[in-house]
Amino acid sequence: MAKAKKPVKRRAALTKDRVLNAAVKLADTGGIDSLSMRKLASRLRVEAMSLYNHVANKDEILDGIVDKIVGEIEVPTVGGDWRVEMHRRSTSAHEVLMRHPWATMLIVSRANVGPHMLHYVDSTIGCLIEAGFSYTTADQAWNAIDSYVHGFTLQKLNFPFEPDEYAEVAKAYLPQIPEEQYPYLHGMSQEVIAGRHDGLHDLEFGLNLILDGLEELRGD
Amino acid sequence: MAKAKKPVKRRAALTKDRVLNAAVKLADTGGIDSLSMRKLASRLRVEAMSLYNHVANKDEILDGIVDKIVGEIEVPTVGGDWRVEMHRRSTSAHEVLMRHPWATMLIVSRANVGPHMLHYVDSTIGCLIEAGFSYTTADQAWNAIDSYVHGFTLQKLNFPFEPDEYAEVAKAYLPQIPEEQYPYLHGMSQEVIAGRHDGLHDLEFGLNLILDGLEELRGD
DNA sequence: ATGTTATGCTTACGCTGTAAGTGAGTCAAG
DNA sequence: CTTGACTCACTTACAGCGTAAGCATAACAT
Numbered sequence: 001m002a003k004a005k006k007p008v009k010r011r012a013a014l015t016k017d018r019v020l021n022a023a024v025k026l027a028d029t030g031g032i033d034s035l036s037m038r039k040l041a042s043r044l045r046v047e048a049m050s051l052y053n054h055v056a057n058k059d060e061i062l063d064g065i066v067d068k069i070v071g072e073i074e075v076p077t078v079g080g081d082w083r084v085e086m087h088r089r090s091t092s093a094h095e096v097l098m099r100h101p102w103a104t105m106l107i108v109s110r111a112n113v114g115p116h117m118l119h120y121v122d123s124t125i126g127c128l129i130e131a132g133f134s135y136t137t138a139d140q141a142w143n144a145i146d147s148y149v150h151g152f153t154l155q156k157l158n159f160p161f162e163p164d165e166y167a168e169v170a171k172a173y174l175p176q177i178p179e180e181q182y183p184y185l186h187g188m189s190q191e192v193i194a195g196r197h198d199g200l201h202d203l204e205f206g207l208n209l210i211l212d213g214l215e216e217l218r219g220d
Numbered sequence: 221m222a223k224a225k226k227p228v229k230r231r232a233a234l235t236k237d238r239v240l241n242a243a244v245k246l247a248d249t250g251g252i253d254s255l256s257m258r259k260l261a262s263r264l265r266v267e268a269m270s271l272y273n274h275v276a277n278k279d280e281i282l283d284g285i286v287d288k289i290v291g292e293i294e295v296p297t298v299g300g301d302w303r304v305e306m307h308r309r310s311t312s313a314h315e316v317l318m319r320h321p322w323a324t325m326l327i328v329s330r331a332n333v334g335p336h337m338l339h340y341v342d343s344t345i346g347c348l349i350e351a352g353f354s355y356t357t358a359d360q361a362w363n364a365i366d367s368y369v370h371g372f373t374l375q376k377l378n379f380p381f382e383p384d385e386y387a388e389v390a391k392a393y394l395p396q397i398p399e400e401q402y403p404y405l406h407g408m409s410q411e412v413i414a415g416r417h418d419g420l421h422d423l424e425f426g427l428n429l430i431l432d433g434l435e436e437l438r439g440d
Numbered sequence: 441a442t443g444t445t446a447t448g449c450t451t452a453c454g455c456t457g458t459a460a461g462t463g464a465g466t467c468a469a470g
Numbered sequence: 471c472t473t474g475a476c477t478c479a480c481t482t483a484c485a486g487c488g489t490a491a492g493c494a495t496a497a498c499a500t
Contacts, residue, residue: 014478037457049458050479058457078404108374109325118402126404135411139419143375144426148364151371154328155363182338184298184346191355199359206364206430213429234447257488269489270448278488 014046016054020064024100027065032102035061062106067114069103072096075123082131082218083211086141089124090149094203097153104153132219141214148206156201166192166199234266236274240284244320247285252322255281282326287334289323292316295343302351302438303431306361309344310369314423317373324373352439361434368426376421386412386419 022043027035037058041048055061074092076085097104121142128138161169170192179186191197242263247255257278261268275281294312296305317324341362348358381389390412399406411417 036455038455047480049481052458053478105325105329108371109378111378111380118397118405122402122405125408129404129407135408136417139408139417140421140425143372143421144368144429147371147375147426148368148430149371150374151328151367151369152363154370155367158329158331160331177338182342184349185338185342187349188345188355188359197356197359201360201363205360206367209364209430209433210368210426212433256486258486267449269450272489273447 014044014050014054016064018044019051019054020061020068023061024065024068027102028100032105035102059110062110063112063114066103066106066110066112067116069096069100070107070112070114070120071116072099073120075120076127078123078126079130080127082127082133083215085127086124086145086211086214087207090145090207091203093146093149094153097150098157101157104150104157108150108154133214133217134219137217137219141217144210144214145207148210149203152201152203152206163198163200167195170199234264234270234274236284238264239271239274240281240288243281244285244288247322248320252325255322279330282330283332283334286323286326286330286332287336289316289320290327290332290334290340291336292319293340295340296347298343298346299350300347302347302353303435305347306344306365306431306434307427310365310427311423313366313369314373317370318377321377324370324377328370328374353434353437354439357437357439361437364430364434365427368430369423372421372423372426383418383420387415390419 019040023035023040026040026043037048037051040061041051044051051061055064073096074088076082076089097107124142125135125138128141129135133141170189174186174189174193177186177189188197192199239260243255243260246260246263257268257271260281261271264271271281275284293316294308296302296309317327344362345355345358348361349355353361390409394406394409394413397405397409408417412419
């Protein structure tokens, strides 16, 4: 019998890309803590140490999946209306990061210089420069926007309750926020309980403050 | 011989407070990763499991040290000039968090309801309310400010170079930022190399944008 | 004197990242 | 057709982690 033209019983070749894809899937499913070399390997029907033929170590996996996620973010159009582009970029980043709850933490806690990240930053600076900002102001502007977006996203990801629970949660916790000790927290809780304040935090709120302020600093 | 009036050879009693103080010291010294139950215990000349007589688990330690750090932050004066108070609060928070590089990450990645944190938030909201902000706006304002301050601090903590290295670092990395691929990153690097842009990111920059914008939203 | 309680110690389990070495399969050159 | 190099998954092992379970000792209340 002739040999089959293509590998027959060879298992699907492991590649760095397959490793990273599986890693993202695993992190999305069970959180970043459940991303261990052993679990990841088992997902790929392979032993843990085999992964080291394709990545140097776990950090390289983390860098890789972060850059993959950054690649999902809508990049600003250089030459477009800077306000519109920065707004779109920010909401897109927030949405993407909410889809991958583990990702923001990694982005803010390590130096990211993957290709997607570099392109993302380059486009952002480019959009601001072409809109008349100086390099210095563009740098500060980009940093301020991302600081806010990342901080906001972390705050939201971390908040342990859903918006539709706020009122009942506030009611439940009110006894632990005595009015004499925490008068304004107490007051805030009562506003939420009474339905006069929905307790929602919008990305838009702070983002618009920043973007409004930036317009003042733009040249041309 | 009469028994000594007080315990003589009894080792210094372990308490939750001593545990937390040692934990802060350990984290300050070697980073949060070096804070393990075993190392912490050894610092206190005790075995790891003994710590569990004073804290339920490691999470309780993390909650405890975060609240200790929050206690170092200057709290806004209720009734003071809101702009001055928010500014002071933000710079103080940033300074404290820079002193304890491990703390910001913990603050943004877990629900913090320790006494210092509650007081900190209560004073912040109180200051804004007394300045004429509505509960809803105060809530959004506080959230926006903290999102920015925490995000900015993380960004800064994470940046792997010191300001006085920026120029030489930019020079060293320039070959990896080809002009055709990343024209604006390339341009930014050249600005830094040439000394026309110092590459510094100020907390003030974004903070003032936010505070300026908030003034517009204030009632009264 | 005798429990009772507090608190530190010992042992053990299952998990982690990864260093080091083994062995089976593929491919090119002799 | 054989041989040697190379690739890449496997096995084993180690030091570290948080913490459950049980034991030992010392101080205090009765």
